Amino acid sequence: MVTKEIRQEPGFEAADIRISVVLPSYNGEAFIGQQLESILGQLGEQDELVVSDDGSVDGTVPIVKEYQRTDGRICLLKGPGQGIKRNIGYALRHAKGRYIFLADQDDIWLEHKVSRVLQAFEEQRASVVVHDARVFAGEDAAHIQMESFYAFRGSGAGVIKNIIKNSYIGCCMAFRRDLLEVVLPIPEQIEMHDQWIGILGDYFAGKSCFLPDVLLLYRRHGANNSAMEHYGLGRMLRNRLVFLWCFGGRVWSKRRRKGAFGEM
Numbered sequence: 001m002v003t004k005e006i007r008q009e010p011g012f013e014a015a016d017i018r019i020s021v022v023l024p025s026y027n028g029e030a031f032i033g034q035q036l037e038s039i040l041g042q043l044g045e046q047d048e049l050v051v052s053d054d055g056s057v058d059g060t061v062p063i064v065k066e067y068q069r070t071d072g073r074i075c076l077l078k079g080p081g082q083g084i085k086r087n088i089g090y091a092l093r094h095a096k097g098r099y100i101f102l103a104d105q106d107d108i109w110l111e112h113k114v115s116r117v118l119q120a121f122e123e124q125r126a127s128v129v130v131h132d133a134r135v136f137a138g139e140d141a142a143h144i145q146m147e148s149f150y151a152f153r154g155s156g157a158g159v160i161k162n163i164i165k166n167s168y169i170g171c172c173m174a175f176r177r178d179l180l181e182v183v184l185p186i187p188e189q190i191e192m193h194d195q196w197i198g199i200l201g202d203y204f205a206g207k208s209c210f211l212p213d214v215l216l217l218y219r220r221h222g223a224n225n226s227a228m229e230h231y232g233l234g235r236m237l238r239n240r241l242v243f244l245w246c247f248g249g250r251v252w253s254k255r256r257r258k259g260a261f262g263e264m
């Protein structure tokens with residue numbers, strides 16, 4: 001599997017891409033088609049969907065290739081095969097858009113997600129935009145388990161707040177590509193890439209914009225990586241100490257970049 005060039009027109013450059021949707025996949029054949037449909041319908045001709053598959057052994061790759069056959073905006077990558085954080089980092093390095101949207105393989109984007117988030121970038125001058133989600137179970141999107149992820153997590157911006165209790169969830173996040181300078185590489189030691197991106201955005205670019213709008217249906221099922229589980233006290237303390245160590249190192253190495261983002 002190789003990267004597919006998504007634009008062939010003369011004079012086209014990577015800078016012309018407005019949005020990159022980054023979607024890591026792994027054995028997601030059950031739901032990935034529905035997610036691709038919900039994403040592609042909101043993208044423009046100058047946008048891209050970067051799918052990085054991390055070694056699926058089911059029908060995930062054939063499904064994506066079938067969509068790719070008729071939609072040149074899809075770029076399918078062979079991931080490094082080393083877990084979700086490495087796969088996310090690999091996909092982010094291939095993203096060309098000015099705005100990067102994170103996506104899971106099994107959720108459903110609601111109508112107007114893209115337009116509403118882009119509006120927030122423009123009006124709020126934010127570097128990171130987060131929105132709310134409704135949580136449902138299994139195959140039936142009408143089987144709502146939770147009306148608001150925000151209410152469950154007490155979501156909001158802030159470095160200390162989100163180190164103590166993370167409220168960033170990748171599938172509800174988008175950010176300006178200039179943040180990649182401080183986000184990458186994603187440390188292997190940390191627990192969550194979304195917390196890493198969100199908190200670095202808060203620190204280097206100012207508080208993130210938390211939209212109250214519900215713009216995604218978050219699917220819970222037996223095989224997905226859930227943001228809704230609670231670890232034991234020992235593991236939680238360890239995760240926070242490791243995060244602080246990695247965060248401190250990145251802040252020191254990129255200290256001259258503080259306040260230089262979100263000026264596009």
